[in-house]
Amino acid sequence: MTVLEAVEADITTQDVDAIVNAANSQLLGGGGVDGAIHAAAGAALLEECRQVRASRWHDGLPVGEAVATGAGELPARWVIHTVGPNRHRGQTDPALLASCFSGSLDEAARIGARSVAFPAISAGVYGWDADEVAQTAVSTVRSWVASHPDEVDLVRFVLFGSAVHQAFDTALAT
Known part of the structure; x- marks a missing residue:
């Protein structure tokens, strides 16, 4: 049975198989979670992301897609990069957001990650x-786990700030 949990913590310190990066489409680092993951992982992560861009996603990773790389100096083994929808750019379809979570779990299963941390x-x-x-993430992950019961043992939502943590705790309680 897969465990779903929410913690208020730094995702770069999580001892899990894979952490999910809320990346920008260029995969070259940025602000927020993306910048923190790239800074903690070191130069190896940036180089792998450049290789992904050169080999497959020449125009950048599309919204809702996911791709895995090594994790550089992070405690995790892999980083799964996904590009979330940006409401400010008119990307308001909840299905795009849901695909970030389900696509990341598909990628985790593909690489053999048994524990995954999401921002x-x-x-x-x-x-x-x-x-x-929170509602989209939890319902999507629950649905994915129900259809892939033996793929992942732990999904941890690692959240920055008490308000976001509370939103995930509430979603997990329903």
Whole structure:
């Protein structure tokens, strides 16, 4: 049975198989979670992201897609990069947000990751309300786990700030 939990912590310190990066489409680092993951992982992560861009996603990773790289100096083995929808750019379809979570779990299963840590993808600077992100994330992960019962043992939502943490605790309690 897969465990789902929410913690208020730094995602770069999580001892899990894979952490999910709320990346920008260029995969070259940025602000927020993306910048923190790139800074903690070191130069190896940036180099792998450049290789991904050169080999497959020449124009950048599309919204809702996911791709895995190594994790550089992070405690995790892999980083799964996904690009969340940006409300400020008119990307308001909850299905796009849901695909970030399900696609990341598909990628985790593909690489053999049994434990995965997610941030609150698209909450904050991308303009999505934390409650909506939490509800979408939890319902999507629950649905994915129900259809893939033996793929992942732990899904941990690693959240920045008590308000976002509370939104995920509420979603997990329903």
